[in-house]
Amino acid sequence: MMVDVVKSSDGMDKVILKEPRGSTVQVHLFGGQVTSWKNERAEELLFMSSKAIFKPPKAIRGGIPVCFPQFSNIGTLEQHGFARNRFWSIDPDPPPLPASSIKKAVIDLLLKPNEDDLRIWPHIFELRLRVALAPGGxxxxxxxxxxxxxxxxxxxxxxxxxxxxxxxxxxxxxGLETLDYLDNLSERERFTEQGDALTFDSEVDRIYLSTPTKIAIIDHEKKRTFVLKKDGLPDAVVWNPWEKRAKAITDLGDDDYKHMLCVEAAAIGKPITLKPGEEWKGRQELSAVPSSYFSGQLDPGRVLNG
Structure with missing residues (x-):
């Protein structure tokens, strides 16, 4: 396993995690943001906008931004809070690694509020992020x-x-069928998912509530299934801007929406409250596995129930 801190071509510090089979992860210290995740065949698994701006204070469009302390623009702060456009530091005193993580490539990052943050959101906190790449990718x-x-x-x-x-x-x-969701396209009106799976032919922006710990995202053309496992994050956001909205987003290419899908582990429906001294922990694990066909359809049951 290898962990390197390097300067990218845009002049910003980033961390590269590598595992022996060839999988890699790239984490920018700006935003504490994973900006690349490649499998052992060097195939990029995360989407990055063709018009992404790698210049602070603009948040980077793509990868895995951290939304904190608010999601969307519900509240007094900038869209999705400020964690995604602050410079994080490498954690000098990270939590101990569990025995199961010994063979993983790991980086621990830390964000504390600066004076500007305290003026717009007067709370003192420590936000830690551990990014871990396992031997299997x-x-x-x-x-x-x-x-x-x-x-x-x-x-x-x-x-x-x-x-x-x-x-x-x-x-x-x-994995989201029959669940209630808040529709951001209808002023967060609450609906119940009716389909046996979620497919896409127009803009989607939903917050699914009390979701299962596993969700499968099946890419028929690539015969690949992403499996998202989560803990401490009860909700799941699903977003694709589609054509009209994509053209209105300045740092997103007009056709980029065709090649991206946001599925996000989240805690939004019921915000988290901590008493002084308390700590909250949330975890998201992503894996990409080959999909198998059965009667002309992909069979995610093996993945979801495995």
Missing amino acids: DLTLTSRVRNTDSKPLTFAFAFHTYLSVSDISEVRVE
């Missing part, structure tokens, strides 16, 4: 928020994961 992100203030701390959180897909119209998401 699985990517795990573990977040910890500790309330180091003398008053309660309430926040929302999401790992805003942009997955790279061959063609959004050929993708289906399983």
Whole structure:
């Protein structure tokens, strides 16, 4: 396993994680953001906008931004909070590694509020992020928020994961059927998912509530299934801007929506409240596995129930 801190071509510091079979992960210290995750065949598994801006203070469009302490623009802060456009540091005193992580490539990052943050959001906290790449190429992100203030701390959180897909119209998401969701396209009105899977032919922006610990994202064309496992993050956001909205987003290419899908482990529906000294922990694990066909359809049951 190898962990290197390097300067990227844009002049920003980033961390490269490598495992012996060839999988790699790239983490920019700006935003504490995973900006690349490649398998052993050097195939990029995360989407990055063709117009992504790698210049602070603009958040980087793609990869896995960290949304904290708010999601969307519900609240007084900038869209998705400020964690995704602050410079993080390498954690000088990280939590101990569990025995199961000994063979993983790991980097621990830390974000504390600066004076500007305290003016717009007067709470003292420590936000830790552990990025771990396993020998088989699985990517795990573990977040910890500790309330180091003398008053309660309430926040929302999401790992805003942009997955790279061959063609959004050929993708289906399983594991969210029959669940309630808040529709951001209808002022967060609450609906119940009716389909046996989620497929895409128009803009989607939903917060699914009380979701299972495993969700499968099936890319028919690439015969690949992403498996998202999560803990401490009860909700799941699903977003694709589709054509009209994509053209209105300045740092997104007009056709980029065809090759991306955001499926995000989140805690939004019921925000988290910490008493002074308390800590919250949330974890998201991503794996990419070959999909098998059965009667002309992919069979995610083996993945979801495995």
